[in-house]
Amino acid sequence: MKVLLVEDDPALAEALGEALAGGGVLVERAASGGEADFLVRTETYDAAILDLGLPDGDGTRWLGQWRADGIALPVLVLTARTRWADKAAGFSAGADDYVTKPFETAEVLFRLRALVRRSHGHAHPVLRIGDLAFDTHTGSVTRAGCPVSLTAQEARLLAYLAHAAPRVVSRSELAEHVYDRDHEPDSNVIDVQVSRLRRKLGAAHIETLRGQGYRLTGGEEAG
Amino acid sequence: MKVLLVEDDPALAEALGEALAGGGVLVERAASGGEADFLVRTETYDAAILDLGLPDGDGTRWLGQWRADGIALPVLVLTARTRWADKAAGFSAGADDYVTKPFETAEVLFRLRALVRRSHGHAHPVLRIGDLAFDTHTGSVTRAGCPVSLTAQEARLLAYLAHAAPRVVSRSELAEHVYDRDHEPDSNVIDVQVSRLRRKLGAAHIETLRGQGYRLTGGEEAG
DNA sequence: CATAACATGAATGCAGCATGAACGAGACCG
DNA sequence: CGGTCTCGTTCATGCTGCATTCATGTTATG
Numbered sequence: 001m002k003v004l005l006v007e008d009d010p011a012l013a014e015a016l017g018e019a020l021a022g023g024g025v026l027v028e029r030a031a032s033g034g035e036a037d038f039l040v041r042t043e044t045y046d047a048a049i050l051d052l053g054l055p056d057g058d059g060t061r062w063l064g065q066w067r068a069d070g071i072a073l074p075v076l077v078l079t080a081r082t083r084w085a086d087k088a089a090g091f092s093a094g095a096d097d098y099v100t101k102p103f104e105t106a107e108v109l110f111r112l113r114a115l116v117r118r119s120h121g122h123a124h125p126v127l128r129i130g131d132l133a134f135d136t137h138t139g140s141v142t143r144a145g146c147p148v149s150l151t152a153q154e155a156r157l158l159a160y161l162a163h164a165a166p167r168v169v170s171r172s173e174l175a176e177h178v179y180d181r182d183h184e185p186d187s188n189v190i191d192v193q194v195s196r197l198r199r200k201l202g203a204a205h206i207e208t209l210r211g212q213g214y215r216l217t218g219g220e221e222a223g
Numbered sequence: 224m225k226v227l228l229v230e231d232d233p234a235l236a237e238a239l240g241e242a243l244a245g246g247g248v249l250v251e252r253a254a255s256g257g258e259a260d261f262l263v264r265t266e267t268y269d270a271a272i273l274d275l276g277l278p279d280g281d282g283t284r285w286l287g288q289w290r291a292d293g294i295a296l297p298v299l300v301l302t303a304r305t306r307w308a309d310k311a312a313g314f315s316a317g318a319d320d321y322v323t324k325p326f327e328t329a330e331v332l333f334r335l336r337a338l339v340r341r342s343h344g345h346a347h348p349v350l351r352i353g354d355l356a357f358d359t360h361t362g363s364v365t366r367a368g369c370p371v372s373l374t375a376q377e378a379r380l381l382a383y384l385a386h387a388a389p390r391v392v393s394r395s396e397l398a399e400h401v402y403d404r405d406h407e408p409d410s411n412v413i414d415v416q417v418s419r420l421r422r423k424l425g426a427a428h429i430e431t432l433r434g435q436g437y438r439l440t441g442g443e444e445a446g
Numbered sequence: 447c448a449t450a451a452c453a454t455g456a457a458t459g460c461a462g463c464a465t466g467a468a469c470g471a472g473a474c475c476g
Numbered sequence: 477c478g479g480t481c482t483c484g485t486t487c488a489t490g491c492t493g494c495a496t497t498c499a500t501g502t503t504a505t506g
Contacts (some may be wrong), residue, residue: 017365019393019395022393022434022435022436080264100293101264101265102264102267104267104396105393105395106390106393106396131403138391142369151436151493151494151495152435152494152495153494153495185495186497187497188496188497188498189451189495189496189497191451191452192453192455192495192496193495193496194433194452194453195452195453195454195455196454197452198453199454208451208452208453210451210504210505211450211451222461236480294494302474343466373482374483374484375484376483376484409486410485410486411463411464411486412484412485412486414462414463414464414465415464415484415486416462416484416485417464418463418465418466419465421464422465431462431463432461433461433492433493433494434461434462
């Protein structure tokens with residue numbers, strides 16, 4: 001999951017960024033509305049976290065502009081409790097959820113996950129694909145009821161596939177959202193990790209579409 | 224456990240603060256409603272102790288405002304007034320428990336602990352995790368019935384882990400609630416204390432999740 | 447059948463973690 | 477008021493597990 005964190009306070013950005021990274025989220029940071037605006041229009045993120053108190057204009061203005069321009073990105077807004085009237089303004093500007101300061105970083109992570117999950121059309125926090133169950137909050141997986149232990153990177157990869165399922169996900173999409181680096185064509189990191197996931201989940205669960213990418217399935221080939 | 228003590232009488236604040244500190248509680252003090260209001264909106268506490276007789280307005284007003292703004296912090300109210308009507312007003316303003324002056328500091332500590340415990344969803348004062356039993360009031364621990372002697376800091380660390388269990392607790396969260404200082408990234412104090420706790424409790428009881436933090440478990444690996 | 451795309455076992459290097467030992471401050475006791 | 481002891485913290489070192497790369501085998505496709 002790749003997220004844009006729009007926060008001008010360096011200390012807060014650092015703390016929150018670390019917490020999110022610890023939860024397996026790839027974080028890119030913007031310190032101003034203008035910077036965020038540029039990034040939102042040039043990169044693809046799974047969600048954005050937007051502090052309303054920015055140096056260059058009220059966050060709700062930027063958000064409103066994005067919505068007016070058809071940018072559907074899920075947005076989690078951070079705001080001070082004292083200014084709760086902002087809440088109404090924020091929601092009407094197009095915020096998808098709110099967290100008020102001060103917050104536990106854990107809560108931000110929790111809500112962020114819920115937001116991304118819902119944006120993919122999953123109402124329940126546990127994604128079920130065939131006999132697999134992926135808990136979006138703990139990152140834990142069970143196969144036919146038995147817990148499967150994954151490494152951090154494996155969990156990130158599976159999370160992305162599970163959210164996207166049954167869509168086919170290309171390597172470049174995975175490179176961008178799970179590895180956060182320019183896709184070095186000589187690297188087969190993704191292939192290797194997919195291979196490991198297959199071994200742990202059962203090979204049938206990850207389907208290869210030659211030349212297109214991978215797809216997470218229930219493990220049954222529907223003739 | 225980090226607590227905000229709102230008390231304008233310096234002598235009383237000092238006495239109560241020391242008693243709480245002696246009980247392993249990290250105490251921050253506010254001498255007025257306004258100061259408390261600011262702190263409550265900018266920091267995170269496990270609970271607040273609120274004297275109703277404040278220089279700048281009835282404590283129930285502040286409390287009512289916090290509740291109206293969605294601040295769910297557990298609040299223990301101190302009052303000299305013993306009339307039932309005040310009590311009712313306090314409860315309806317959102318107090319979670321009451322202590323009437325004069326009080327024994329021990330009672331405040333006792334009720335505070337109960338309050339924090341309940342806020343974490345534990346009905347019983349003794350938290351049981353596998354063969355461990357942690358008494359929230361005495362801070363004492365037994366493992367399979369045998370008493371384990373902990374130092375003050377170890378007890379604080381274990382208390383936080385026990386309250387949070389089976390959630391994973393990050394290092395930064397521990398730094399904030401158990402050490403009450405900005406997390407110096409170069410310090411490995413937490414690692415060391417966890418290591419010591421492990422030696423006393425048995426290594427299996429504290430699970431490490433690489434890159435995420437620690438988790439208190441029953442000591443059995445759910446294979 | 448040739449070639450490109452994919453799969454996977456094994457090797458490697460590094461970041462995060464564990465822990466023994468030393469240090470210093472404060473508490474307690476004489 | 478001085479000595480001793482306990483405990484919290486830091487430092488240094490060794491270890492573990494994991495992400496990544498490499499090399500080689502396998503499968504699709506024209």
